[in-house]
Amino acid sequence: MTKFPVYNICNISASSTPPDEDILVEDFAQYISRHYAKLNYPHRHAFYHVVLFTAGKGTHTIDFKTFPVVAGQAYFMIPGQVHGWQFEGKVEGYIINFSETFFKSFLLNSSYLDQFSFFSGNCDEGVIQLKGPLHKEGELLMNEMLKAAEGRPVHEDLIRVLLLRFLILADEASGKKVANSIPNQKVLTLKTFRNLIEKNYRLLKLPNEYAALMYITPHHLNALCQDLTGQTAGELIRDRVILEAKRLLVNEEMTAAEIAWNLNFKDASYFNRFFKKATGLTPFEFRKQIK
Incomplete structure (x- = not known):
């Protein structure tokens, strides 16, 4: 690869x-x-x-x-x-x-x-x-x-x-x-969430899974993310998965099915739908575009 x-x-x-x-x-x-x-x-x-x-x-x-x-x-x-x-x-x-x-x-x-x-x-x-x-x-x-x-x-x-x-x-x-503008605990909680996403985005894709790891409620996590970033917790997770998918799509030797497997999607068709919903392009269209 x-x-x-x-x-x-x-x-x-x-x-x-x-x-x-x-x-x-x-x-x-x-x-x-x-x-x-x-x-x-x-x-x-x-x-x-x-x-x-x-x-x-x-x-x-x-x-x-x-x-x-x-x-x-x-x-x-x-x-x-x-x-x-x-x-x-x-x-x-x-x-x-x-x-x-x-x-x-x-x-x-x-x-x-x-x-x-x-x-x-x-x-x-x-x-x-x-x-x-x-x-x-x-x-x-x-x-x-x-x-x-x-x-x-x-x-x-x-x-x-x-x-x-x-x-x-x-x-x-x-x-x-x-x-200076945000309580330090909020900043640290968001940083912890982002670090957990970075380590687990291939396996964990739901906000409640991360909230459980952080010993806080999904509602609290979502409210904090929207307050500090303007995005929901789910959107932050999705964006990291999509970013990695884009990085992998640059590698022309990998098929969409292999990328889906790498990112722990159950099948290539579900990965294709997930990617198109987020980007407006299929993985094939994205790969063709960046060439």
Whole structure:
């Protein structure tokens, strides 16, 4: 079975420098000049991925949704998301890749990054436009991180501080400030639900099954999801199943029946109906469209 390539920080680092398993900060034009041949094809990362564009244009597709690239735009991606680039001419900016453990020895709160809406895995929330003073400050922070990364040894703690400042700045630009506007317990409950979906979406497809795992009522779970996301619990589960189905449909060697089996549907016809109801296309039509 063909799968999306999965890159880690070491196998995507500059060959002229010793690889670091936890952090990579680089000028975006240089990064692309080395990797564009493979990064324009859909792929996954095993790390957090942050990009700030300062010049150039093109498109960036994240989990089958395409965004235009413009100056001042910041992208935030979590491990496992699928994306690819298509640029028109030269682009400039900064890129930061960091591991899931990069902040864990630095912050007492191991789930600190969960407060940022742009790290939810929702591609719409992961694209933020920095304007005016925020754009200028964002560039300055990125440039300081680049300098810290070019030193030997790499000043990782300085990069951590600067990166946290950039994340807080982006949170301000997003206008959401989740941590300040929503009680922390609600945020943690939603995060727990999303983590459970990520681990169990192939086997569990009903809200009451997840509510039982969380020791809350299905009504409470549904109300919380609608309050924080505008979607029902069932819709969040469905969207994750559909996303995985789309990822698998890119692999042309897999038949619809094999994908249905992979996602634990009782048969291919039920999977086809489920997919068409959610997307308006049959699996075959979707596969043909993305070609």
